[in-house]
Structure formats: C-alpha cells, structure tokens
Amino acid sequence: MMKTLLVISPHPEIAETIRVALGSTEYRVIHRVNSEDAEPFIVHSLAQACIVDVELTGVQGIWMIERLRKHNAKCPFIVYTGEKQSEWEEEAYLRGVNHVLTKPVRPRVLETVLHRIFAVPSVASSSPPFAPRTEAVSDLSSAATVSPGTAQTISVLKNFSSILSHSLDSDALLRQFLIQLREIVSINRAVIFLRPAEGVFGNAASPEESRRLRAACSIGVPQGLLDQCALSLESGLGAQLQRLGRILRRNSDEARSSADTQREFELLGGQVAVPIMDRESLIGVAVFDGRITGEALVNAELELIYHLLEHLALAIRNIWLHGQLAANNDMMTGVLRELSSACVVVGNDLKILHANKMSRKYFGSSRSGGEMEFSDLPEVIAAKVYQVLRTGAAVTPFRYEPEGANPGVIYGVSAIPFQQQNGRPASALLTVEDLTQSEQMKRLELEATNLRLIKSMADRLAHEVGNAMVPLSTHQQLLAEKYRDAEFRASLDAALADGVKRVTRLINQMRFLARDSITTQEHFAVSPLIEEAFQEARKYQPAKAAQLKYDNGGAPAFVTGDRAALKYALTEVLINALQANPTEPKVGVRLDAEGNGSSPGGLQIEVQDNGGGFTAEAMQKASAPFFTTRNVGLGLGLTVCRKIIETHHGKLEIVAPKTGHSGIVRISLPLDSVQKN
CATH class of the missing domain: 3.30.450.20 (PAS domain)
Structure with a gap:
C-alpha cells in the first residue's frame, strides 16, 4: 500500500528531491512550509511518517519537534539537518525522533531508513530458535495488527475518496464533501456559497450578479432560507473574507466590527466562515456552526477544513473549465455540422472521427x-x-x-x-x-464580360466605320453630277484615301489583337524601325511642323522578333505622342541598350511628347481597351501595342510624370530578345 510522507521544510527543493529519490509507486510526498500548515495532517494521522528539515544548532529546532510530537506520538519522525551539534542531536533522539540524517538527501540512505521504520517483523526473526509454537503465533498476530491511527487514516481516506466519483458534477461533489466532513469532524450545520461560473458564448453573468455568492450546497439549513439568502463581495462575509483571505470567527474583532457580517452569521446560524480559494482568487465561502455535540471547531480542524476546501476549489474550477470546453466542443461540432463544406476528421488508424x-x-x-x-x-x-x-x-x-x-x-x-x-x-x-455553382457563375460572368466587350467593340467599330463612310457616302451621292469637276475628283480621292487608311488601321488592330505568338522572327536594327514608324504615324496625324528627336544611346541596337508587329506597336505609341500636341508636335525617342537596373542588358525605348502629360486616370487606363480622351478612334491603340510587346516578352509602361512635364511611354524588351552590336 502507498505510504504518505509529510515533508516540513521552508525549501520546496528538499521535498522535490525526496519525491524524485523515492519515486511515486511506493510513497506519496506532501510538502508543507511550516509546522502550522502541517499540524492538521499529523493530528488526524493522515501521514505515515514525518520528515522535518531543521537545523539542530539551538533550542528552536527541538521546540518544533516537541510541538509536532505532542499531536501524534506514534508518527515516526526523521530529521534532516545541515549542521548538528552532538548535544542537540541527543536531545532530538530523547524527544522521540527516529533518525537524524545530514543533508544533502541521499536516496539509498533515506530509502533504507524508511524500510526499517515500516518493516513488519517476520515469524522467523521475532522468535527464538526453539521458542514454543504458541509464541510464534502470538508474534505473528501482533505483527498483523494495524495501529488504531493507521486504521483510522485508511478509513478516512477510503470514505473521502468517494467524492472523486463526482469530479464532473459540482453540486454532487459539494454534497458528498459536506457528508464526509460531517462524518469526520461531526459538523452540525454547514452552507457553501459559490460565485457564478464563468459564462460561455453570451451567457456571462452581469457585473452585479458576478459579485454575488449563491448557496450551492448545505447540510442542516432549510432550503427555503437559502433561496432567499445570498452573500456579496461588496459587504458582509463575502467582502471580509475576500479582503482577509483567512478563516473568520463570529466572535472575532473583525466580524464584530461589521453589522452585515453579524447579521449573516445570525441568519445562517454559523459560528465560523472559511474562504474557498483556488490559490488565486476567492470563488466561494463556507459557513459552519459547531459540532453536533455543541462544541466549537478547534483551530487544527479548521486548518484541515481550509486546506480541503482549497483543493475542492481547484476541483470546482476544473469542473467549470470542463463545462467551458464541453460548450466549445458543442459549438464547434454544431458549426462543422452546419457548414456548407464537407468536413471529415480521419484518425491515424483510418477511422472516421468526425463527419458532418x-x-x-x-x-x-x-x-x-x-x-x-x-x-x-x-x-x-x-x-x-x-x-x-x-x-x-x-x-x-x-x-x-x-x-x-x-x-x-x-x-x-x-x-x-x-x-x-x-x-x-x-x-x-x-x-x-x-465548386459547381461557383464555377458556373464564373463561366456566366466570363460570358457576360465577353458579351459586354463584344457590344462595346461593336459600338465603337460601327461608330468608327460610320465616320469613315460619311465622306464616301457624300461623294457617292454627288458622283454622277460632279464627276467631271476636277476639284470634286480631288476631294473624292482624298476621301477614299482617308477612308482606306482608317479601315486599314482598324483591320491591323483586330489582326494584332488576335495574335498570341510571334509569327516571324527577324534580326533588324531599331533605328530605321523608329524612323519608319514615325513616318507611318504622321499619316494619321498630319502636321507640317512635326519633329522627331532621336537618341540611340551612342550605339546602334538590334532586335530579334516580328518586325512588322513591332513597327505597328511603335506607330501606335508615336500616334499618341503626336496627338498630345496637334498644332506643333515634338516627339523625343531615346534608346537605352543597357537598361536602368530593372532589366539589365535589355533594351528600353522611351517616347516623350510635348503635350500636357497623362492625367491620373489616363495613367491607369491608357492601355485598357476602348479608353480614349478623343471623340474619334476606338481607343485600342495602346491596347494593341501592349499585346504586341507582351507577345515579345516585353513590357509597356506609362511613366509617372513630374509636375509640369510631358508624358513618357516606356517600352522594355528582355535580354533574350535583344542583341547589341
């Protein structure tokens, strides 16, 4: 059977060393800091041996041993001392100490001493070689006899352990606790008040209610009285015990100084109140009368009750936490159950632990x-x-x-x-x-987007083609009447040329938008390409004063790619530059064959106009389809340009302009598309 050792030491490490040295299979070690805390265990024979850490260098250590021995003379005592003097060691043995050992703790020595203390004499060792049979039987019976203190301890522990079966039910736990306490201490009347348990998911008590203590269990007190009675942490017993944190007797000075406290004692018929602490805060109050014989509870009994209630408070706190965890689990189970997604938890043994x-x-x-x-x-x-x-x-x-x-x-x-x-x-x-519905919605949204794009494109194409057809239609109506007029024929020729030019541009935009790859690969110089693109752009924006300022960076650059496509892309950028200042356009083109760090070794082509620069909206939407700030045109120029550049694995950027500066469009081509000669 496991034996309980009570270690009295101001140093917790001594108790921990003893606990580790002896193991947990044969001995249970209980630690108390001083003799006052240890007295209840010795008085009620709850420990089979007592180990005291005390210095045997003066009379104080002897007084402590003597005081403890008075409570239970049959309990074995082992003293650990750092320094000892022979006269005080002698005095310790005379006061009933079984062994005096020197620190530090030596596991084998302590284990041997304990085995000798708890050893039961055998038949062979307790009788002489030729002793009569009757003596041997007498010795055997004496060895098997259990001391009254040990028997009482076993009975108390056996009965008190019955409360463990209620470890998840606070009401039943408290009731069983009071029943056992009445059997052990013969309490006449008792009431336990508790604070409300911590609420879960919006069920928390109000601030006023959280400061109240309601009767949770009682013995010897009418239930009708308890239904009308509650303690408070603001006044009376609850307030005093929360402030003092210790046992309060009715006839003490503190209790007599409070009329509310005296009234509550009188109402409940109690003589002493004990705080129920969970080692951090007050969770309840226990009010007791006296014994059923009318005698008052002594200090040792109240100390024992205090410590038992402390452990009871920890158990109640665990019950509350268990309730919260159970509520959390129920909530999560409910959430998983109602989720629109399937949730399955599979164990390591491939068993389904949860499925919603x-x-x-x-x-x-x-x-x-x-x-x-x-x-x-x-x-x-x-x-x-x-x-x-x-x-x-x-x-x-x-x-x-x-x-x-x-x-x-x-x-x-x-x-x-x-x-x-x-x-x-x-x-x-x-x-x-x-994902079935969401995928269908995505498809429908994509189709709707495409339809909106087609509608917008159809509107713009109809408008642009219509603009191109107006002069042709006008001339067609006058053709029979004025064909012989030279001026009319010249006007017709100009209208036809302009119409063809505009329709050709639309056709090219549609053709390059439809391409997703480079159709031809050529190796060509960039400078002639820029000059050709500028001359092509002037056809769409004729201005006699248009100027091109070209800077090739000091060395000619060569590009590999689709020459016609890149020419068209540059043409669209240059058309935008010419349109920025229609009356006197000046366009600057600068090549950087080394890059600026963002694409080392690549080619950058910067096109700068002399207009008012890009607005914030234009910077964001310039390359978006159908965005234009003019009344004519589809708004696809820079969109087509971006598509061509990206097909060549390049990048089109609208450079953020400084205040008062004109707009800059930058075309970057990566390293593998550029060769510098």
Missing part, C-alpha cells in the same frame, strides 16, 4: 447506420488523406470531378495534418467544397 452532414451528402454511406468509413471516400481523395497521415505534410489543394453519376460536379479538396503528436499527425482534416 455535407460529407455524408457528398460521399454517402454503404451501411444502414449511416456512419461514414474511410472506404466511403473516393479513391483519389482517400489516397491524399493517407499521404497526409504518413508524411505529416499538407497536400496542395486540388480539384476533383467525380465520374459517372454526377457529370459536371466539381469539388475543391484540401487535406491538412491535424493534432500533431510526437512529430506525427494523430489525424487529418479533410475539407471538400462543392
């Missing part, structure tokens, strides 16, 4: 009971879950499209390790979301 409603809907069950099994999961998903359980690493979320019964259904699947233990997952969390 949607998981059963998605994957069903082949059993009549409806409980899911790992085999119900599709093979592809089950393989991923098994991989997570074996590797401990999450898999990349993937899409799963079941075959057969549900064509067109799309699931988004993810599997992650869950509840890691010893570096390996104890389970895996599988989430499956039905």
